[in-house]
Structure formats: C-alpha cells, structure tokens
Amino acid sequence: MTPEQAELWQKLKYFEMDDVKSSLPFSARLARGNGWTLDFALRAVDEYKKFLLLAATLPRPVTPSDEVDQVWHLHLLYTRSYRDELCGQILRKPLHHSPTRGGSTERSKFNDWYNYTLTSYQITFGHAPPKDIWPPAEIRFRLINFIKVNADTHFIIPKKHWWLLLKNQLKRLWRPRS
C-alpha cells in the first residue's frame, strides 16, 4: 500500500454507513435485501471499502464482484452518504457506477477489469481477496441471472437442493430390492 493509499484507507475504514440510531441501518437492509446473514453483509461492506480504495487510487478502472456491487448499489441510494460524505469529503472526487452496455466487447472489457481488480487487491492489501465475496472471473460473470422475487408470495428453493432431493429419490427408486 502506498502512503497515499494508507492515508485514504484509514478514512475509509472508519467511514461508517450504519447509523446506529436507525431501526434499519445500512448493513441490516443490505442483509435483508440479499438474503445474507448480518455477518456476511458486514464482511461485504468491508470489501466494498477495499474496492473503493482501489477505485480511487488505481490508474485503471476496476470492477467489483457481484456481492460488492450489491453494496455499491445500495450505497448509491443513500445519496447524502454517497455523494456528500464519501465522494465529497473522503475521496474528494466523484466515483461513477457504469453498468455494462452489453455485447461481447463489453464482456471482455469487464472481465479484464475484474482480473485487474483481483490482482491489484492482492498487491495492495497483501493477501488474496476472500473467495466467497470475490469469486474468480469465470464464476463472477457466469452466475448473474438474478431476478427480484416477492418472498411473501413465492417459495424459493435452491436448485442445488432441488437436484439433491431429486437425485436421492431416483436412487431410492432404482435401488435393487434384496
């Protein structure tokens, strides 16, 4: 970490997005909206702060993992915190969020940026990014089929579990009787 990055990191580390007086603070909302545990949400927020450091100090654009991107999306809704406090007071410059415009060129560009982010993370923080929040590029850009579902009106069954159930049922049916 350069001295400039170290100085900025101290500010980002204690940049608190949770309002302790709020009934639904940032991290709780993040956890609820994504079906995460609070512990995971807090870790994702920590990783978001690391991403911010990279975005603000590296010469090339960086790309977050989907988990970090979810933190970014939510933070963008907290306009005062994002624009005035983060960009205005801490980074002292704007940090724009640029979704893909689609197509193979864009895909390749973001893939390249993401790998650059992972490498820069390791160099800057001295350790590899945690895989559960920063998966490798092939997973990061493959598992992106998200939709918003109303949990009050729908059951959500993870496919992994569904296949396991089905597999076990089939095994039981085909097991030779003794």
Added chain:
Amino acid sequence: MAPALVNFKMLSSLTPAESLVLLHGKEADFKRMLKLTLMDLLLKKVLAIKPIPAAGHDEAPTVNLYVQRGKHYADYRPFAHEEIYTGYFSREPNREILLANLIKLAHGKAANPAYLRQQVMKTPQLLTAFERGFWERLMDKVKYTEEGALKRTYAATELQELTHLLPDLYYMDKATAKKLLQLLHGNLFLTEAINHHLLVLLDDELSRLFERERTSDNNNDLLYMTDGFDFDSSFDNGFGGSSDDGDSGCGD
C-alpha cells in the same frame, strides 16, 4: 488478599452468565446474560473498545464505538456462550466492528434464552450442577443436582455479601473495590449496587435491539425512503465533468 476478597471463591470461578444460570435456573434473564458476558470480556481485556470520531452518516453520534481484540484475546479460551462475542474476531486479528453490530450479531448467535442457557450449562463449572438427562433436555427442565444446589447456595450468599459490601467499598476504599473488580470482573455487576457507564451503554444498545425486534414491520422501509429524501438544491451541481472522475464498472 484483603479480608473482603477471600469470601468470593464461588463467584470468582464463574462467568456472569454461569452465575445467572446457577442462581436463577430457567429464570436467568437473557438480556442480562448477553450484557454481562460482554462486560466481563471487556473487563478481562479479551475484547477492547475503541472510540473513533464519527465520519459518516449525517445523524451519527460524534463518536462511534468499535470493538476489537483486547490484549488478552490470544491467551483466553472462551466458553461457547462467550464465543457469540469472541468468534467474530477469530478469523482476522485486526477486525473491528461497531459495538451495536457486535451486539446484534451476538444476539443472533445466542438465538434464544433456552439455547444460550443450554450453552452455559455445558461449561465445566456447571456440567455437574444440573440434571441433564434426556427428558430434562427435551422438556427444557432445569433441575439442580445436590452439588448444584450447594453451589447455588454459596453463590447466593456471596452475592448477598457483595451487595452489602460494595456500595461502601466503592466510595470509601477504592483500592479494595478495584481488587474486587479484578477478581470478579463482570460478576461485580450482578449486584446492581453500582452502575458503570459502559453497562448503561450496553443496556441501551440491547434495549434498542429488543424494542426493534418487538415492533419491527415492513413499513420501516417506506418511512425511511420518504423521510430521508432531500431535494438538495445543489443536486445537479455535483461532480460531473471533471477529468479526475473515478469511473468504475460493474459488468452486469
């Protein structure tokens, strides 16, 4: 050891949560167990509080309280009922967390009064103090063994003595009071004879959490969005157009 301290053999060998379960059995107060366990870990310097001037949310207090590893963290072997607090720091030595968030996490891990109580009853000090047969566990019954009843009597007598002794000591003999604190740690606050500022703070955090749980509903979101939105006149005079703009992508 000062004469006042020799009498607290039982309490000094227990964590506050153990004391509460030993003294009150099934009626051990969940909130007090959570509060005094954290207080105990702070007093034992297993965890430490770090105040940081707030830089963040508009309506944040002037100082945010973070919890980090204390200087005795590495040497301390926490019990299961203490891991609800200490576990957060096991992965990364330099991890820090807002006090309010740590309490929330611990509350989630403790799950419910019965679960936390069962964790406490598994410690070496209490393992033989209660009947833990199949039916007792299934029906969540708390039945003292002979040894447990004796321990309970000792603990109750010591607590009575502490309650009688502490207010005078606190004001007239600070040195002995300090030794008592080092001996009993969080158990000192079982008496309610003194009120430490940190205890008040933890109490506030827990009360807020319990209150939130009691009154939570989905309408909070709507209130939040409408109350918090401010059509700042400088909305459009932002940061756009600067050549120094950070521009980062998300790729999906």
